[in-house]
Amino acid sequence: MQDPRIRTAIAAVLSLAAFLSLQGAAAVFLWWLVFTPSVQLAKKIRRVFSLILMITFFSLVLEIYGGGGLSYFTRMTVIVLIGMWVYSEQKSGEFLGIGVWLLGNRAGFELGMIAEMGMQSLSSVAADFERIQMAQKIKGIKWGVHSLVPAGLVLVHGALIRAEDTAELLAVRGYHSGGTMCPKFSTRPMDIVAGIIAIIILLFTLIPFSEFFILYR
């Protein structure tokens, strides 16, 4: 999908649809199969393994203590799949373009820049995670569930240090506020089709099926 505006909007719409109901999640999954390079994405599922592991844990807790764990697991996994698709298609600078297009060169630029930094931070966290695994291997620590909490703390700490460094760098370079950018987007007909279907899915999720039949009668 070429147009980042449509892609971002679709991600928001489909995430909401998947979160709202199990039927919505099923429809979103079908959308994911049709409109994304799902086979290629499925091969990269290992990268979000820890996230799915976390969802599984909370789903089990839900299922044991109140029910609805399976529904939660399905809905959240579909949201992760949508997230994987958006992340894999994302190119550097796109959020900045969307921000400026949406809200202009001041608030939009700043919002876009924050989103860009967030995306960069995700890449850094992934690299840090691999580094920690290697470090623990060198130190003779066996990787396992017990390693996740300390690794998580180091990741958060690292992200905070990076954020501080970036803020200092911006200040040193004289950044004050806003910026100038003329974003350009190209839209393919398929982007629009995918977007319309995503909106239909959300509508079907928001309005129960029975209401449709009443209207039909």
Place this chain on the structure above:
Amino acid sequence: MKITLNKAYAIRDHWSLSASGTFNEGVHLVSGDVGSGKSTLAMMIAGLFPLSGGEINKSEIKSSVLSPQFPELLITGITIAEECASWGITYEEILEDTGLKNRNEESPHSLSRGELQRLHLACVLAKDSDLLMFDEPFSSLDCQEKAALCSRIGKKLHGITVIFTHERTILPRVDRIWEIVDGVLIDCGRPPDAFSNWHHIPPAIKRLTDLGSRPDNISLDDLREAACRIHG
């Protein structure tokens, strides 16, 4: 206890490294230019870099540690005390010797490069592993600290220690010298006989040898002794 490299090689883009030889117990020096493949070889032996072919066999080695060129890559603790604990040691054991006393609650990221290197090396040496590999351990250290590290390495009585470095001034006494030339690991032999085959021979050793006073080994003490011999 030994490591045997049997035609082990790695290929990356337009660059390759091949290595054969046996690292027995003792201290080994692997020299080579910057970018010659020292770090890659260290990673290959540590099992952190996939071999493109050949094999590396480790015999009777129960524990091993690779000290990488950039110690910040190994930080997994939020405080210095936690960092020491992640190596399986208590901070009281090493902080005084590293000049970091009472700084156990500080972040390792707040240390200067030299301080971090000192802390890291102290942790690595405290592990007392059968196989110790140091990738550029002398970087970020001043002359006094380099000499102290050489002394610590010299005190290690068992196991295999391999130092990968392009340092040519302050070095420990070693049992064998190796070097990487044009992507191939070459066994230069035991010092002082190795000096005649050594492409990366330090200028001071070469000068002393040319003057007819060949040092017995490559440490500063050996160089001083050889220099004294010149003047009788």
